[in-house]
Amino acid sequence: xxxxxxxxxxxxxxxxxxxxxxxxxxxxxxxxxxxxxxxxxxxxxxxxxxxxxxxxxxxxxxxxxxxxxxxxxxxxxxxxxxxxxxxxxxxxxxxxxxxxxxxxxxxxxxxxxxxxxxxxxxxxxxxxxxxxxxxxxxxxxxxxxxxxxxxxxxxxxxxxxxxxxxxxxxxxxxxxxxxxxxxxxxxxxxxxxxxxxxxxxxxxxxxxxxxxxxxxxxxxxxxxxxxxxxxxxxxxxxxxxxxxxxxxxxxxxxxxxxxxxxxxxxxxxxxxxxxxxxxxxxxxxxxxxxxxxxxxxxxxxxxxxxxxxxxxxxxxxxxxxxxxxxxxxxxxxxxxxxxxxxxxxxxxxxxxxxxxxxxxxxxxxxxxxxxxxxxxxxxxxxxxxxxxxxxxxxxxxxxxxxxxxxxxxxxxxxxxxxxxxxx
Amino acid sequence: xxxxxxxxxxxxxxxxxxxxxxxxxxxxxxxxxxxxxxxxxxxxxxxxxxxxxxxxxxxxxxxxxxxxxxxxxxxxxxxxxxxxxxxxxxxxxxxxxxxxxxxxxxxxxxxxxxxxxxxxxxxxxxxxxxxxxxxxxxxxxxxxxxxxxxxxxxxxxxxxxxxxxxxxxxxxxxxxxxxxxxxxxxxxxxxxxxxxxxxxxxxxxxxxxxxxxxxxxxxxxxxxxxxxxxxxxxxxxxxxxxxxxxxxxxxxxxxxx
Numbered sequence: 030x031x032x033x034x035x036x037x038x039x040x041x042x043x044x045x046x047x048x049x050x051x052x053x054x055x056x057x058x059x060x061x062x063x064x065x066x067x068x069x070x071x072x073x074x075x076x077x078x079x080x081x082x083x084x085x086x087x088x089x090x091x092x093x094x095x096x097x098x099x100x101x102x103x104x105x106x107x108x109x110x111x112x113x114x115x116x117x118x119x120x121x122x123x124x125x126x127x128x129x130x131x132x133x134x135x136x137x138x139x140x141x142x143x144x145x146x147x148x149x150x151x152x153x154x155x156x157x158x159x160x161x162x163x164x165x166x167x168x169x170x171x172x173x174x175x176x177x178x179x180x181x182x183x184x185x186x187x188x189x190x191x192x193x194x195x196x197x198x199x200x201x202x203x204x205x206x207x208x209x210x211x212x213x214x215x216x217x218x219x220x221x222x223x224x225x226x227x228x229x230x231x232x233x234x235x236x237x238x239x240x241x242x243x244x245x246x247x248x249x250x251x252x253x254x255x256x257x258x259x260x261x262x263x264x265x266x267x268x269x270x271x272x273x274x275x276x277x278x279x280x281x282x283x284x285x286x287x288x289x290x291x292x293x294x295x296x297x298x299x300x301x302x303x304x305x306x307x308x309x310x311x312x313x314x315x316x317x318x319x320x321x322x323x324x325x326x327x328x329x330x331x332x333x334x335x336x337x338x339x340x341x342x343x344x345x346x347x348x349x350x351x352x353x354x355x356x357x358x359x360x361x362x363x364x365x366x367x368x369x370x371x372x373x374x375x376x377x378x379x380x381x382x383x384x385x386x387x388x389x390x391x392x393x394x395x396x397x398x399x400x401x402x403x404x405x406x407x408x409x410x411x412x413x414x415x416x417x418x419x420x421x422x423x424x425x426x427x428x429x430x431x432x433x434x435x436x437x438x439x440x441x442x443x444x445x446x447x448x449x450x451x452x
Numbered sequence: 453x454x455x456x457x458x459x460x461x462x463x464x465x466x467x468x469x470x471x472x473x474x475x476x477x478x479x480x481x482x483x484x485x486x487x488x489x490x491x492x493x494x495x496x497x498x499x500x501x502x503x504x505x506x507x508x509x510x511x512x513x514x515x516x517x518x519x520x521x522x523x524x525x526x527x528x529x530x531x532x533x534x535x536x537x538x539x540x541x542x543x544x545x546x547x548x549x550x551x552x553x554x555x556x557x558x559x560x561x562x563x564x565x566x567x568x569x570x571x572x573x574x575x576x577x578x579x580x581x582x583x584x585x586x587x588x589x590x591x592x593x594x595x596x597x598x599x600x601x602x603x604x605x606x607x608x609x610x611x612x613x614x615x616x617x618x619x620x621x622x623x624x625x626x627x628x629x630x631x632x633x634x635x636x637x638x639x640x641x642x643x644x645x646x647x648x649x650x651x652x653x654x655x656x657x658x659x660x661x662x663x664x665x666x667x668x669x670x671x672x673x674x675x676x677x678x679x680x681x682x683x684x685x686x687x688x689x690x691x692x693x694x695x696x697x698x699x700x701x702x703x704x705x706x707x708x709x
Contacts, residue, residue, distance in 0.1 A: 166561045166569060169570070176577070177534075199570075199574075217657070
């Protein structure tokens with residue numbers, strides 16, 4: 030009992046320490062990438078304190094953190110004080126608690142650690158059979174932080190940010206769930222370590238065998254992490270800072286850390302569910318119980334490299350895409366992502382049900398090709414049936430307004446003839 | 453006499469009175485006294501249930517129960533609807549914790565996902581549009597405060613008494629009514645004897661197997677019900693007539709038409 034507790038505490042310490050440091054340095058990385066994309070230098074001055082050594086600006090996160098800690102903890106007079114404090118705490122706690130079921134490596138070798146009589150699994154709570162639903166439960170708790178922060182601030186910017194955010198998070202949870210169900214169907218388990226195990230033992234990552242699910246999951250996790258092009262909850266140009274407009278000091282940094290943790294969580298999940306987790310051909314081996322020390326460490330490195338690559342992708346996407354308009358965001362979720370998720374689900378279910386027949390007729394390569402063909406056709410169909418309108422032509426709702434205008438003898442349409450345009 | 457025993461009776465009475473005093477009745481007099489009464493009632497209930505076996509599981513159980521009950525009281529006595537919702541969320545978390553404590557992992561997380569994650573968030577979504585400065589009349593007055601507090605106290609009292617009588621061996625109460633061997637329980641125990649208990653390592657797998665074999669009809673009926681509700685909601689919202697036929701919305705428009 031004591032040994033298990035100590036083991037769990039060591040894992041938690043490693044994970045929380047790593048995540049907090051990671052979040053701090055990812056801020057620096059984000060600023061570097063932003064600077065690189067925009068052809069400027071970015072933070073490169075702060076090095077070791079009290080010396081002139083610059084170290085490419087690696088001291089920046091430390092300086093930022095200290096600045097946040099020493100800032101005044103300003104509480105505006107018009108806020109609801111209890112909820113104002115509770116909101117950032119709840120969002121950070123939920124963001125951290127998700128990592129109880131997320132593996133950060135594979136296993137350590139049997140008898141590899143002196144004084145431990147069982148094989149150490151690199152996951153904080155290895156026995157939880159409902160890992161993925163637990164994850165969903167906690168990400169829905171995180172919505173509370175946003176809603177409560179927006180409401181308790183008693184400010185219009187915050188309220189609008191909170192409203193937008195809750196609508197967005199609720200909308201994109203559905204396609205995300207559908208994409209995950211595809212993975213669960215193929216794996217037969219809701220444990221993330223078993224999801225990796227199946228991908229490693231077959232050598233086929235789920236991104237190859239269900240490309241549609243992969244795309245949906247990536248898009249939905251961008252939305253769930255509120256990253257551009259889905260950062261409407263805190264669109265600076267419209268809402269100042271969104272739901273954390275009124276925050277300062279430690280409570281603000283809790284929100285910021287939680288946002289970065291959401292992005293790191295999303296990267297973990299993309300890597301684990303669709304990109305094979307710790308598996309890489311020729312380096313890590315495929316068994317999830319028999320490992321050498323080399324393989325055990327290689328697996329941790331592989332997983333972290335994948336996560337790092339996905340985070341860099343997140344950051345590059347931020348500076349490559351403009352933000353969606355809110356109606357575009359919603360129609361993408363309900364008219365494109367949700368039907369595509371259903372298509373993916375049906376395809377995977379058929380695949381799982383008729384696996385032996387299909388295997389004998391098409392071969393495993395043929396099955397993968399068929400899944401890609403389905404993905405392609407569904408994607409084209411979605412593009413034709415529910416195109417994303419990026420122009421500013423009047424929406425169909427305006428027909429009501431048009432009828433009214435015609436009745437009043439005015440020219441119909443807000444944007445002129447386009448009111449009868451593409452629709 | 454197999455009736456309800458004195459401690460539970462007193463505790464229920466105290467709870468009912470305390471709850472009634474705590475509920476919003478237009479004045480805040482007697483709230484502190486109501487709090488004292490409710491706390492005392494909870495203490496009596498806890499005393500009634502106290503002797504479990506293991507100290508750690510005792511502690512976990514009582515902490516979870518306390519969280520659930522206290523936040524449930526908070527959920528009905530707060531004035532601000534947002535606070536009510538938050539307290540209710542805490543109740544759900546406590547309930548989920550109790551499920552986890554019993555080993556029912558799936559029920560625990562499903563409670564959080566469905567109730568705290570979906571339903572309450574929708575509530576909050578609406579509540580956010582209400583005024584954060586001051587409460588309206590229907591927030592300051594609770595309807596049927598007396599009846600609802602009596603009902604709540606009765607429910608908690610009966611449940612506690614039943615739990616104490618059956619689980620913790622209040623010998624007389626059980627012995628007076630010998631169990632007739634109800635069929636479902638016998639079936640369940642035979643199921644466990646076959647090693648098909650769902651509280652295993654592969655908990656979700658077993659639960660799914662149960663749901664889609666033994667309880668298939670119930671699952672299908674529930675699914676159909678939800679589908680009907682969904683279609684109904686869409687039918688209410690969607691106008692099948694084109695907007696042009698609806699006619700002008702304003703008086704001015706009608707005159708011009």
